[in-house]
Amino acid sequence: MAEISLRISRFDPDVDRESRFVTYSVQAEPTERVLDCLNRIKWEQDGTLAYRMSCGHGVCGSDAMKINGRCSLACQKLVRDYDGGEIVIEPLPSYRVLKDLVVDLNPFFERVQLIRPFLITSAPAPEKERKQDHEDSEKVREAIRCILCACCTASCPVLTSENERFIGPAPLVWVFRYLFDSRDEEGLKRLEQMDNPDGAWGCKNYFECTRVCPKEIPVTKQINIIKREIQKKLQQKTD
Amino acid sequence: MIFEHDVVVVGAGLAGLRTAVEVAGYVDVALISKVFPTRSHSGAAQGGIAAALGNEEPDSWEWHMFDTVKGSDFLADQDAAEVLARDAPRAVYELEHMGVPFNRNPKGLIAQRAFGGHTGELGRRSIKRACHAADRTGRVIMDTLYHEAVRKGIKVYPEFHLLELIHKEERVEGLAVYDLALGEVHVFKTRAVVLATGGFGKVYKTTSNCFANTGDGVYLAYNAGVPLQDMEFVQFHPTGIRGLGVLISEAARGEGGVLRNGSGERFMEKYAPTLMDLAPRDMVSRAIAREVREGRGVGGQDYVHLDLTHLGIERLSEKLPEISSFVRIYLGLDPVKDLIPVEPTCHYMMGGIPTDLGGAVLGQSGRIFQGLYAAGECACVSVHGANRLGCNSLLDLVVFGRRTGKRVLKDLPHLEPQSLAEGADESVRMGLDRIKERKKGIRPRALQKQMQEVMSTCCAVYRSETGLTEGLDSVRSLLARLDEVAVENKGRRFNTDLTDCLELEYLLRLAEVILVSAGARKESRGAHFREDFPQRDDLNWLKHSLVQKTDQGPLVSYKPVTITRFQPEARVY
Numbered sequence: 001m002a003e004i005s006l007r008i009s010r011f012d013p014d015v016d017r018e019s020r021f022v023t024y025s026v027q028a029e030p031t032e033r034v035l036d037c038l039n040r041i042k043w044e045q046d047g048t049l050a051y052r053m054s055c056g057h058g059v060c061g062s063d064a065m066k067i068n069g070r071c072s073l074a075c076q077k078l079v080r081d082y083d084g085g086e087i088v089i090e091p092l093p094s095y096r097v098l099k100d101l102v103v104d105l106n107p108f109f110e111r112v113q114l115i116r117p118f119l120i121t122s123a124p125a126p127e128k129e130r131k132q133d134h135e136d137s138e139k140v141r142e143a144i145r146c147i148l149c150a151c152c153t154a155s156c157p158v159l160t161s162e163n164e165r166f167i168g169p170a171p172l173v174w175v176f177r178y179l180f181d182s183r184d185e186e187g188l189k190r191l192e193q194m195d196n197p198d199g200a201w202g203c204k205n206y207f208e209c210t211r212v213c214p215k216e217i218p219v220t221k222q223i224n225i226i227k228r229e230i231q232k233k234l235q236q237k238t239d
Numbered sequence: 240m241i242f243e244h245d246v247v248v249v250g251a252g253l254a255g256l257r258t259a260v261e262v263a264g265y266v267d268v269a270l271i272s273k274v275f276p277t278r279s280h281s282g283a284a285q286g287g288i289a290a291a292l293g294n295e296e297p298d299s300w301e302w303h304m305f306d307t308v309k310g311s312d313f314l315a316d317q318d319a320a321e322v323l324a325r326d327a328p329r330a331v332y333e334l335e336h337m338g339v340p341f342n343r344n345p346k347g348l349i350a351q352r353a354f355g356g357h358t359g360e361l362g363r364r365s366i367k368r369a370c371h372a373a374d375r376t377g378r379v380i381m382d383t384l385y386h387e388a389v390r391k392g393i394k395v396y397p398e399f400h401l402l403e404l405i406h407k408e409e410r411v412e413g414l415a416v417y418d419l420a421l422g423e424v425h426v427f428k429t430r431a432v433v434l435a436t437g438g439f440g441k442v443y444k445t446t447s448n449c450f451a452n453t454g455d456g457v458y459l460a461y462n463a464g465v466p467l468q469d470m471e472f473v474q475f476h477p478t479g480i481r482g483l484g485v486l487i488s489e490a491a492r493g494e495g496g497v498l499r500n501g502s503g504e505r506f507m508e509k510y511a512p513t514l515m516d517l518a519p520r521d522m523v524s525r526a527i528a529r530e531v532r533e534g535r536g537v538g539g540q541d542y543v544h545l546d547l548t549h550l551g552i553e554r555l556s557e558k559l560p561e562i563s564s565f566v567r568i569y570l571g572l573d574p575v576k577d578l579i580p581v582e583p584t585c586h587y588m589m590g591g592i593p594t595d596l597g598g599a600v601l602g603q604s605g606r607i608f609q610g611l612y613a614a615g616e617c618a619c620v621s622v623h624g625a626n627r628l629g630c631n632s633l634l635d636l637v638v639f640g641r642r643t644g645k646r647v648l649k650d651l652p653h654l655e656p657q658s659l660a661e662g663a664d665e666s667v668r669m670g671l672d673r674i675k676e677r678k679k680g681i682r683p684r685a686l687q688k689q690m691q692e693v694m695s696t697c698c699a700v701y702r703s704e705t706g707l708t709e710g711l712d713s714v715r716s717l718l719a720r721l722d723e724v725a726v727e728n729k730g731r732r733f734n735t736d737l738t739d740c741l742e743l744e745y746l747l748r749l750a751e752v753i754l755v756s757a758g759a760r761k762e763s764r765g766a767h768f769r770e771d772f773p774q775r776d777d778l779n780w781l782k783h784s785l786v787q788k789t790d791q792g793p794l795v796s797y798k799p800v801t802i803t804r805f806q807p808e809a810r811v812y
Contacts, residue, residue: 012730031571043684047728047736052274055449057485057565059378060278076568098420099732105275118386119338128292128328129335131347137340141557144340144372144379148277181340216564 001027004079006037008049009090011097019097021088022046030080034087035063038074051101058214061149065101066090071151071212092154108150111167115193117174120186136182143177143222145215146170152209152219158202166202167194169209169219175200176222179229191230200226240425244269244394246647247414248433249401249456251276253377253636254615254643255435256384258598261644263391266651269427271416273451273738275397276385280437280449281636284377285561286354286490287369288334288637289630290327294348295367300324301804302359303368307631308805310356310519311589311624312765312775314469314783316801319620322596323631326638331370334637339383341372342558352558353493356519356628362812365517369630374488374561377633399425400738401455402667404432404463404611405659409602411610412657415664417671417738422731424671426664430654431610431647434460434592434600435640438616441742442750443585443699444691447479447486456617458745460592461752465602465611466785466796468619469590470749471757471767474627475700477523479584481542483569487562487581489629492516494558496547498527499578500535506543511812518812521626521766524583528700537580544578551575583700589627589766590756591619593785598643599650603787605798610654614643621783624800625765674740680725683739687746690717694750698757703770707758714750721747752786755793760784777807 003025011019026040035053042049052062056075063074068088079087095103153159153168175194178184194200200223209219244267248255251272262268272279291298304324308315335341335349342350351367359366372379388395396416402424403415414427439454440446461467477498478487492498497516500506510526511518518526531541547555552575555563559574566574592613593601602608615636622635697710721744728736762776763769782797 012732014730014732031569033569042736043682047682047726048730050733050735052278054274054278054451055280055283057283057483058568059283059375059561060274060280060449062274062278078568099730102733109275113386113389116390118383118390125332125336127332129332129341129349132343133347134343134345137343140340141373144375145560147282147378148382177340181338183338 001029002084004028004037004084005086006041007086007088010100012099028079030078032079033075034067034077034079035074037079050099059147061147064092064149064151064154066092071155073149073151073214076214092150094154094160105150108153108170112148112171112174114167115171115175115190116186117178119178119181119184121183122185130183132182139180140177142217143173145217146173147215149214151212151214155208155212157206157208158204162204163198163202165198167199169203169223172200172203172223172226173217173219176226179226188233191233194226195230195234200230240423241428242269242425243428245429245651246431246433247271247427247429248435249414250279250435250437250615251395252279252281252435252437252615253381253384253633254640255433256381256388257637257640258433258435258614258644259393260384260387260391261641262648263388263393265648269394269396270388271396271399271401273398273400273455276395277382279381280452281633282378282381283447283449283486284633285374285486285488286493287352287371287376287630288331288380288633289354289357289368289628290331290370290634291324291368292328292331292349292351292370294344295351296359298359298366298368300327302361302366303327305361305805306356306358307622307628309362309810310626310628312626312810313781313807314621314624314764314800316621317803317805318801319596319622321803323622323634323638327634330634330637334380334383337383337387339372339380341370352490353517354629355489355492355517355523356514358514365514369490369493371490373557374490374559380633400741401436401459402741403664404459405663406463407657409464409606409608410657411608413659413663415667419733419735419738422734424664424668426659428656428659430651430656431612433598433643433647434613434617435615436617438588439746439749440585440588442690442694442746442753444695445479445484445582446585447476447484448585453742454745454749455742456613457591458748460600460611460613461748461788464788465592465600465608466787467590467752468593468783468785469621470752470786471760471784472589472625472765473585473753474520474587474589474766475524475583476520476586477527477583478545478581480565480569481580481582484584485565485569486584486586487545487565487579488559489520491545491547491559491562494554495550496545499544499546500530501537501539502535506530506535514812519626519628522812524700525768527583542580542582545581546578547574548576548578587627587632588616589619589623589625591617594618594620596620596642597646598639599646612643612647614640625767671737674724674726674737675729677725680723681720683724683726683736683743686717686720686724687743690714690747690750698754701768701770702757704758707754711751711754711758714747714754718747718751752793755795756784756786759795781807
């Protein structure tokens with residue numbers, strides 16, 4: 001056990017004009033999660049602290065926050081990842097803070113829904129499963145890891161300072177997931193929907209999404225593949 | 240505020256989503272969830288969903304049904320187990336048609352793998368029946384169903400915490416909920432309520448369950464007079480990451496992983512000569528506990544090793560990427576070359592709210608509780624009896640979620656809207672105010688921690704009269720201190736300090752029911768192992784437990800098990 005210092009951004013719109021930092025110290029093992037530290041603060045020192053959490057092991061995506069300047073899941077970062085120094089915790093950037101570390105993610109989910117994140121087919125379903133080659137199913141293996149935590153989208157430099165209408169990295173991962181699902185028949189329309197400055201072309205290759213993704217999805221690479229597909233398929237169409 | 244919908248589904252995991260998707264378009268349905276829907280705990284299911292598709296080798300629904308019944312230690316109702324196994328292939332094809340990205344075999348069909356207790360030819364050999372999407376099966380099914388719900392325009396109320404089932408005798412009238420974002424109490428007027436609130440693994444210290452799994456729906460049904468069924472049957476999954484409880488899927492053993500004790504022995508050879516590491520969970524957890532007790536844990540300590548080192552990096556990254564990353568992140572180990580320290584972790588509640596095959600809740604004396612339905616882990620149909628098989632949970636959620644939806648549609652014309660009495664939510668408002676007004680007291684999490692210690696010590700894999708009595712005394716003394724619980728957070732926004740108090744009461748009352756039910760059952764069956772009664776006793780105990788809330792405390796009664804095709808036999812693997 002060692003004493004760890006956490007500087008946490010606090011904000012309650014009912015009483016505060018702007019956010020402020022409060023420093024807490026807790027005893028923690030190096031192998032404990034940052035989430036364990038937050039829980040210790042909330043359960044033993046200050047019950048007014050607000051943050052979201054649920055599964056505690058990087059599957060549900062609730063506890064995305066900015067930890068020492070980088071968007072991460074508090075349950076996936078361990079105390080030892082920060083070398084015993086002070087850990088600074090802020091809410092996800094780009095979204096309205098509802099209280100402390102809780103942000104309004106409705107705009108995030110709305111943008112994901114814009115891309116129609118479901119399988120679109122016209123043929124009637126067969127009696128059994130649709131066949132799909134093993135190789136085809138492998139094409140989306142990385143994209144289906146997305147847990148909609150919003151780390152990538154919250155930290156995208158394009159969204160924060162250049163073009164807030166950019167659809168954002170997470171929705172593009174979902175475009176990729178359906179574009180390369182051999183069962184989906186909406187491919188061309190999905191590409192057309194992304195063929196504009198606020199769609200795939202909004203991405204300026206900062207790679208921040210790839211760096212922060214807690215599920216290690218090669219987000220930027222997938223966006224670039226979408227761009228190439230747009231060039232290939234939509235240009236072919238006009239030729 | 241007052242909201243009004245024909246049907247309100249509480250809980251947005253797979254059971255709730257599947258029910259809502261079934262009724263959407265026909266009636267006005269709303270989905271309430273204490274977390275945002277895609278954060279629900281179904282998403283943590285890893286290994287797969289069972290269905291006798293026969294994509295890898297010949298299989299049949301009868302074999303699947305037999306495994307389910309034998310796995311349940313013959314306590315499952317066989318009419319329910321038959322529905323589950325027969326409907327499984329249709330349910331999995333339906334998910335595939337909706338877009339679930341299952342792994343594929345070389346023939347382009349849904350890939351299937353071995354799992355605990357899944358056998359061919361009525362127990363002769365292990366069989367590949369688990370359909371899967373790597374080790375994220377629950378998550379991808381949940382994302383698919385959630386987006387299907389969005390596509391159907393289902394109204395979702397996220398971060399609404401269930402406070403009360405409003406009912407007049409055995410007829411539902413509505414719900415009272417707590418809006419976390421605004422700190423307000425709302426009332427839902429509705430003709431039908433579907434509880435799909437999941438389990439309550441948080442009564443235990445070490446659990447694979449998420450923080451949200453506090454049994455809200457189960458407790459509130461009990462509080463409304465519904466007797467709870469088979470509550471003594473708590474599944475401990477054999478392979479939780481030591482100390483953390485995070486799940487390492489049975490798929491790890493399905494893909495060829497083996498358990499080893501401190502001397503490196505593959506000890507399951509002794510306990511289950513045919514299936515070995517793929518014996519059902521209750522048996523494997525007991526075997527681990529026994530190895531540890533007899534001093535054969537690793538370094539004489541309280542854990543054993545899961546060995547995946549012979550699987551190779553390719554298989555681990557294609558079939559078990561998620562658990563490999565958990566091992567790397569939380570243990571700093573590499574499953575390609577390191578042994579993984581594991582211990583049993585509380586995983587699943589076989590018991591819960593009794594329902595018929597259509598999800599209608601059975602109230603006192605087995606009468607239908609009008610307008611109340613339950614599906615998923617919170618329900619007890621009972622398909623899992625005394626021990627659930629791996630991959631039967633996701634299956635249960637989609638099979639019985641759909642059936643519940645169909646039943647609601649059929650019943651709804653006969654369920655007139657009730658005139659909700661003015662001030663129906665008065666008592667819950669007052670209850671919340673009382674907690675907030677208390678100036679000083681114990682923190683809710685401090686009591687919760689004590690309860691979890693008690694349950695993990697007294698009512699886990701091994702149980703006895705002495706331990707259960709001690710446990711019950713301790714839990715009752717904690718219950719007596721509920722009035723001393725205070726919150727320092729008096730604010731209104733995201734006051735989870737306050738909801739912690741509510742969850743604490745739900746958990747403590749359910750812990751009491753588990754202990755009472757376990758104390759009464761004087762035999763060993765499935766996950767309920769009594770050291771003082773180590774044998775299964777079909778003559779006296781082949782029956783379901785029911786625990787009813789009364790003014791004198793929980794009252795235990797019993798009801799018969801439905802047996803159709805398979806007579807009870809010795810359970811060897």
